[in-house]
Amino acid sequence: MTNTSMTADPNLAGPTGAMLLDPAPNTAAAAAKATKRKRPNALEREDGELDDEGRPHEGENQGDAHAANPADSTPPAHQGTQAANHPVNTYQPNNPHAQTTRRGLPPLEPSQSRIAYTKATYPRVVKSLDGLLAEIMEATADAVRANPDKYIALLVYGGGNKVKEENPNLTNDIENFLLGLTIAGNERIRVVDPPKRDTDKRGEFAKPHILLLHHGSPELRAYLLWYQTFAFQIEGRKIAFSALRFDAGVRPWFITDIVGRAVCDDPEAIREGLTTITSALAKDTEFRNHVDACLAKVENPRSIDERVQDTLKSFEMYSMRVTNKEKKETTVWQLFANPIANNGLEFKEWLRIITSRRYIIDEIDEMFIRSKNLKPYDSCAFCKSEIHPEEQCPFPLVADWKGPIPKDVRAERAKAKEEAAIRNGARERGNPRDGRGGSRTTRGISSSNSRARPY
Known part of the structure; x- marks a missing residue:
């Protein structure tokens, strides 16, 4: 599965390896950033010792939010000669x-x-x-x-x-x-x-x-x-x-998972879906008043239309295939935006307004916002991310991972190893003299998407 990206502002760079698309013509407030996300390969690793049977689902998406998340929030420190070895x-x-x-x-x-x-x-x-x-x-x-x-x-x-x-x-x-x-x-x-x-x-x-x-x-x-x-x-x-760090200025951009008949991996469909959401919010009186009230506390006077337009420019949507609670692969859209709240209560109100609306692409297809207790998958109980299930946790996939490996990750690796053995056996039977019959990667295209999607 390939990666595609849309951004509301063509002057802003998107995630590495993402292709930028122009905003949809029927919205003045925002366009779309959309990425189809690839499930991480189940690399072979040493088995861990923790499992996750019977875990409760617990959300994490709450808290103070009053300033943009800084790209570099680490404190300054003097450098030594050894530091140059790290990119x-x-x-x-x-x-x-x-x-x-x-x-x-x-x-x-x-x-x-x-x-x-x-x-x-x-x-x-x-x-x-x-x-x-x-x-x-x-x-x-x-x-x-x-x-x-x-x-x-x-x-x-x-x-x-x-x-x-x-x-x-x-x-x-x-x-x-x-x-x-x-x-x-x-x-x-x-x-x-x-x-x-x-x-x-x-x-x-x-x-x-x-x-x-x-x-x-x-x-x-x-x-x-x-x-x-x-x-x-x-x-x-x-x-x-x-x-x-304990930082009141750090807050999640993740808003919600989206499912429905319209949800698929097609970039044009994702663009249309996000345009539907941003166009609806641009006209929503409660959303407009909330944005105006929050931003009025922290910036110079300007029109409500300008504030809403700038707020909607940060909206992004990504497509990801996940294993749902029934252990079947399904596609979800995930909505992100820079929250404009000044405190935890305003942040909760921001989420409530956006997730409580019905968004209909046309008379037939409707997108359904999933609240936390209706998520199509269990959030990762190990790294505590809300936006991927346990078996897609990226941490155990890094080279030389020495930490615990979740049970579902071990199961995915065992399954991938078995499938690879079956494929290799079939290839050897089809090409007994050499291995030239295998597929060849297209030159210039990389399967790596380590930074092409949110975590």
């Missing part, structure tokens, strides 16, 4: 879900690490302040909000009750890993499991999903936030976490 991702799309780690100038590398870990460029993890602090005791959450720069959130891969029960040494293991980086000023670091707001929630993947890093030096903070994700093993225990 810097100079291009980053506006959509934070399409950004990657290693944004901005690289920090100073530690001289050594006592524990080996996976070094790779990962998708950026986008979590709001409220999303990170969900289900943490209010007094602790308030302390973090009051002094966010004193702490770093360590979002545990597969975080929840089960991973802590299976590894009672989790906080000590992560603390020892951080000490093993031998970065100056880390003698007092503490990794803390924050107290829960409700201790009765016993789901395997129940929130909170984070640990708190306290007393990290500026050098350690810079290093952790630049790399973001760390996967390692201690005495056979497979551990991974993503280091995130």
Whole structure:
């Protein structure tokens, strides 16, 4: 499956490898950015130890939102000679879900690490302040909000009750890993499991999903936030976490999944679908008033039409094939936009207005917005992304991944390995003397889409 992209502003670059298309002629407010997304190949990896049976579905898309997500939100740090060995991702799309780690100038590398870990460029993890602090005791959450720069959130891969029960040494293991980086000023670091707001929630993947890093030096903070994700093993225990800052200005762009008879992989259909949504919202009184009220608080006076038009320019829509809850492959459209809310309540209202409308492409085809409890697939309980199922999680697909591997990913790999063996057997029977009968990749076309879609 190939990738296609549309953008509302032809002067803005889209994700790498995406083809830009002109806006649809029947909307003055926005056009469409649409990408057909390819399921990651099920590469062979060492089996992990976690599974996800019986996990509850829990959404994460809440929180404060009052400024555009910065493409580079890592703190500055002085560079050393070793830092030049790491490529810097100079291009980053506006959509934070399409950004990657290693944004901005690289920090100073530690001289050594006592524990080996996976070094790779990962998708950026986008979590709001409220999303990170969900289900943490209010007094602790308030302390973090009051002094966010004193702490770093360590979002545990597969975080929840089960991973802590299976590894009672989790906080000590992560603390020892951080000490093993031998970065100056880390003698007092503490990794803390924050107290829960409700201790009765016993789901395997129940929130909170984070640990708190306290007393990290500026050098350690810079290093952790630049790399973001760390996967390692201690005495056979497979551990991974993503280091995130507590930032009230970071918020998800993801709005909703869309299904319906009109939903397919055709770029023209995706363009038409997004045009239908943006055209309807441009005329929607409640949406217009909400945009006007939010932006009036943070910018100079201008007309409501100008504010609505600029807001709709950030709308993007992508097509992705996912495995639904019935374990069948289906196509969904995913809607993204830069939220214009100044706080969590305005952000929830933004989502409510957009997702509560009916969008009809013509008299026959209707697009159905799926709320979280009606999603056609279970969101990834391991990396905590809302926009892909567990078996399509990109983290275990990186080279030399040392962290846990979800059960569904292992199943996908076993299936792919079996199918490859069958294909190879058929090819050998058809070409007993050599392997020239296999398919050949078209010159100049790459199957890689590592940065051509949101994470």
